[in-house]
Amino acid sequence: MGDDKRGETHDTALLRSMVDRGLITPELADQALSRSQPDASAVDLLIQEGYLTKHIVETLLADTKDPTAIADFKILGKLGQGGMATVYKAVQLRMHREVALKVIDPQFAINKEFCERFIREARVAGQINHPNVITCHDVGQDKGYLYMALELVTGGDAAQVAQQDGGRLSEARALRVLIDAVRGLAALTRAGLIHRDIKPANIFITEDGVAKLADLGLARPSEDSERMTNAGMPVGTPAYMSPEQAAGEEAIDCRSDIYALGATLFALLTGQSPFQGANALAVLA
Known part of the structure; x- marks a missing residue:
């Protein structure tokens, strides 16, 4: 052309x-x-x-403009954008409930196999009902949009809260966050899930100070051999990965998440991640 x-x-x-x-x-x-x-x-x-395919065309059409509505959700505004998704503040019309609507980037949503696995894994995460885990209310596809409706928490994440407190949290507050996160992790473990990306930015804090594990986008069943990521490829945030996760090992379990919680506590207390480097590969090394 x-x-x-x-x-x-x-x-x-x-x-x-x-x-x-x-x-x-x-x-x-x-x-x-x-x-x-x-x-x-x-x-x-x-x-x-x-x-x-019609699926590919619908997904690309969805990418040409910001949505005003997806399925039963009316979009109120954009909350943030990452490498894999955009998060909108939305209201679920039938339930009159405000949610954080996570919409997957079309470069991923265009893949039908990815969509099917994403929906399956989100449904597993949606079975968890715990005060220290962000609730997944709904997941689906509509007019090319692949979305997940999540509990809306307005207090910010632990990284933001630490930044507001001068870059680090007091020992007492950091331990309260960690205790809540451990309770949330226990709920994931009981459900047979591994989070794989625990870090300060993925622990949300409510207005009442309750910490909740968030962003289960990388979570997967601990016995799942069919997942969205490729075997042998490390998945997560390098500075918080356990050695076995950084090595791309398949047989990881909740111990990798426990390691990440320890790295998270270090970051909240010191104001810096436990491992630093010029780029992701340098951190992994």
């Missing part, structure tokens, strides 16, 4: 996005455009011929 984006139609813009993501070649996009008709767009032709 040419580089001139002036006067670009919606169909052309969508095809360009597919080319940029490596889903189709520029030549295939140009051929489809040349054969398109008023009653059969280039994208329609590529779906009919098996080059694309």
